[in-house]
Amino acid sequence: MTRLLSRKLTQYGLVLALVLVVSFALPRLAPGDPVTYLLGPEEAAALSPADRDRVAGQFGLDAPLPAQFVDYVGGVLSGDLGTSVRYGAPVAEVLLDRLPWTLLLVGGAGLLAAALALWAAVAGARRPGARDTDILGGVLLLSAIPPFFLGMLLLAVVSAELGLLPAYGASSAEGGLLGLDVLERLLLPLVTLTVTTTAVIYLIARTSLLTELSQGYVRFARAKGVGERAILRSHVLRNALLPIVTVFMVSFGDVLGGAVVIETVFAYPGLGSAIYEGVLARDFPLLQGALLLVAVAVIAANALADALYATIDPRVRRTGEVPA
Amino acid sequence: MTARRRALARVGGGVLAALMVVALLAGLLAPHDPSVTAGPSFSSPSLAHPLGTNDVGQDILSELLYGARNSLAIGGLAAAMAVAIATIVGLAAGLGRPLAEAGLMRTADLVLAVPVVPLMVVLGAFFGGGAVTQILVIGGLLWAPAARETRAQALSLRERGPARAAVAMGAGRLHVARWHLLPALVPLAASQFVRAAALAILLEASLSFLGLGDPIAKSWGTMLHFAQVQGAVLTDAWLWWVVPPGLAIATTVLSLALLATALDGRRTAPALGTLATGRPA
Numbered sequence: 001m002t003r004l005l006s007r008k009l010t011q012y013g014l015v016l017a018l019v020l021v022v023s024f025a026l027p028r029l030a031p032g033d034p035v036t037y038l039l040g041p042e043e044a045a046a047l048s049p050a051d052r053d054r055v056a057g058q059f060g061l062d063a064p065l066p067a068q069f070v071d072y073v074g075g076v077l078s079g080d081l082g083t084s085v086r087y088g089a090p091v092a093e094v095l096l097d098r099l100p101w102t103l104l105l106v107g108g109a110g111l112l113a114a115a116l117a118l119w120a121a122v123a124g125a126r127r128p129g130a131r132d133t134d135i136l137g138g139v140l141l142l143s144a145i146p147p148f149f150l151g152m153l154l155l156a157v158v159s160a161e162l163g164l165l166p167a168y169g170a171s172s173a174e175g176g177l178l179g180l181d182v183l184e185r186l187l188l189p190l191v192t193l194t195v196t197t198t199a200v201i202y203l204i205a206r207t208s209l210l211t212e213l214s215q216g217y218v219r220f221a222r223a224k225g226v227g228e229r230a231i232l233r234s235h236v237l238r239n240a241l242l243p244i245v246t247v248f249m250v251s252f253g254d255v256l257g258g259a260v261v262i263e264t265v266f267a268y269p270g271l272g273s274a275i276y277e278g279v280l281a282r283d284f285p286l287l288q289g290a291l292l293l294v295a296v297a298v299i300a301a302n303a304l305a306d307a308l309y310a311t312i313d314p315r316v317r318r319t320g321e322v323p324a
Numbered sequence: 325m326t327a328r329r330r331a332l333a334r335v336g337g338g339v340l341a342a343l344m345v346v347a348l349l350a351g352l353l354a355p356h357d358p359s360v361t362a363g364p365s366f367s368s369p370s371l372a373h374p375l376g377t378n379d380v381g382q383d384i385l386s387e388l389l390y391g392a393r394n395s396l397a398i399g400g401l402a403a404a405m406a407v408a409i410a411t412i413v414g415l416a417a418g419l420g421r422p423l424a425e426a427g428l429m430r431t432a433d434l435v436l437a438v439p440v441v442p443l444m445v446v447l448g449a450f451f452g453g454g455a456v457t458q459i460l461v462i463g464g465l466l467w468a469p470a471a472r473e474t475r476a477q478a479l480s481l482r483e484r485g486p487a488r489a490a491v492a493m494g495a496g497r498l499h500v501a502r503w504h505l506l507p508a509l510v511p512l513a514a515s516q517f518v519r520a521a522a523l524a525i526l527l528e529a530s531l532s533f534l535g536l537g538d539p540i541a542k543s544w545g546t547m548l549h550f551a552q553v554q555g556a557v558l559t560d561a562w563l564w565w566v567v568p569p570g571l572a573i574a575t576t577v578l579s580l581a582l583l584a585t586a587l588d589g590r591r592t593a594p595a596l597g598t599l600a601t602g603r604p605a
Contacts, residue, residue, distance in 0.1 A: 014430075015437045022443075030450040037450070140585075144522075144578035146529045146545075149570035152552065156562035257441025261530050265552065275442060276534055279449045287446045294442045302437065 008306055012299045019295040023288045024072050034061055037284040040085030076292065082285035086277060091289035095274065099293070102270030106252075106259050108190050113197035114248055120198070121205035122232060125213060136206065143199035147258045151192040151265035158188060189266045196258045197251070204247040208240040215239075242313050249305030253298040329586045336582030343576055347392040354386035359540060362386075366561065375564040378547075379554045387547055388568050394543040395576070398455050398462075399525035405463030406520045407470060407513050414474025415505060418482060419497045429475065435468035444527065445534055453536035462524050462531075470516045477512055481505050515587040522580035529573050544569035 027037035035055050036044040047055065056062055063071070075081070081091035120139070124132035158164050165184050212218070213236055221231050256271075263272030271290055278286040346353065355374075356362040361381040362373070369376045375384035417428040444461050451457045481487060487504040495503075531537065532545025535553075539546065547569045551557070556565045 011430075011433060011437070014434055018434060019438070026446070026450045031452070140581055141578060144581055145574045146526055146533070146570065146577075148530065148533050148552075149548065149566070149573065152548070152557050152562065152566050152570065156557040156566065160558045160562070253437075253439035254441075256439055257530075260441055260445065261533060264534060275445055279445060279535055282449070284450065287449055291442055291446045294439050298437070298439045 012303060015299060019292060020073060023292055024069055027284060041282050081289035084283055084286045086281040086283040086286065091285050094286060095271065095289055095293050098269060098271045098274045101268060102259055102272065105189055105193060105270060106255050109193035109197050110255055112194045114201055116198045117201035117205050120202050121209050124206060125209040139199050139202050142195055147192060147196040148261040148265050150195060151262050154188050154192060155265060189262050189268050192262050193258055197255050200251050200254065201248060205244050208243045209236060212236045212240045245308055245312060246305055249301045252301035256294055332582045333586030336579040339575060339579035340583065343392055344396065346389060347396050350389040350393050354389045356383035356386045358382055358386040358390045369564050375568060378550060378565065384565055387542055388572060391542055391544045391547055391569060394541050395525060395528065398458055398528045398543060399521050402459045402462035402524040403517050403520035405459065406466035407517045409467035410470035410474050410516065411509060411513055413471040415478050415501050417475040418478025419501055432468040432471045435465060440465050441530060444531055448531055448536035454538045458528055458531055462527050466520050466523060470520065474509060474512065477509060478505050481508050515584060518580055518584040518587055522577045522584065526577055544573050
């Protein structure tokens, strides 16, 4: 257990370090002057060369690189992610304002998708052959549709043509009855992200179920006369759960990636639209901060998955190794 | 290969071939030059402009046809780059000394653990949008899952008769890699390429949709970016401005996925797990 733990911790530490280095290096490596990236292109262009040097000094850009890096990491650790060009506010503040909306969207879609995917995989496993192939084909089709395109279609049909739901934002200015305004604005992005995520989880769940169904203990249970339903529920599903939980947690980064584009379609005020606005406004401190925050979230999800293994699978508790 | 697989491959390959012909002959097929103002802005479909025009009066049908060229080229080149890196890294890890192997595989793990889309967007924003950045960024992130497959395959090939015989006769690692492993890795690389291309086209579309595409040589994703910025979904224009490029992306990705399923005979539900997540199932 401790060996696994230390190996995992090393890996998470390395990912975090890598993201920190990338985030530190980007404004210094990218074409142009770092001052442009810190102040935004317009403000930087208005500076005289002397002012530019003064600003560079203010941000510590004239210090040697290692010292700059230490300074940068220290700042990040104390929660100082710089100042957003677009909002003129600390990046950490802007991002923390956005975070709850993304968590609501990603968490909701993740849970819904897991339930749907498991249901579809079990439905297919119960009738291998025609129905399973139909479900698989349908999921394949869905996974080929770009998430933002699905969002745009829903927006055009449900909001614009039928006028059923509001198109933009996350809540109405006057506030609605019992959070109904939040719910009706959440619905379309949630459906879009759920559809995209379901495909990912379903494919793993299906493979996992089929693998378990071909095991000896299933044949034995059948020989004993256990019904197919009971075999699936109390024998197969429990064993099939481990890879499903893994992919659910590990694909958190992909779901977040999906949220970035989907939030943009619906102008949903989460991290994703912050990143989009950062791209449009060339708000580089905001982009760096968002990247760090997303990386930390993904690492946290992975760590949670590791902790869950031990609860789900006694073998992990005993040996400390995740069985293949 | 079962009859069903053959049928899948035929459909996927046929659609893909048709798309490539369109991409190659875009100059002949397109009624207008997609980069010039060919009519009034925001016109509805007409005989002169079967899919209407966009916000600056460019012909949408012509954009769509030229878009095939840009989307397929970026997806194909990014996938080729990813598979090339994966093959080199996988071979080196499969044949190299333990330390090199551990280093290469930990690097792959590291790349796998990075949130791809946010990182891509941030990299694209810093280095400027456009096709070259997109190819480098997508190719530079997609190789990791494939490299793990290639390494596993190389490890198993290394232990087979011909490779062992060559080693017994004194062949060096490079000779074994070139003459005994590389040829046997071609089928795997082909299926990896198709899967990576499907994923690369989806990722390119997402990046371009967020405004990081080439604004002149528009891909389908870039077309959708401009449609979104101009609020096309809130007017009737979504029918001819949003639906065609979206369907084009979905059709391309689906035909690649079908082809991958057919090429990838070894596993039950293969390509798709990898396709959707970019991770090995």
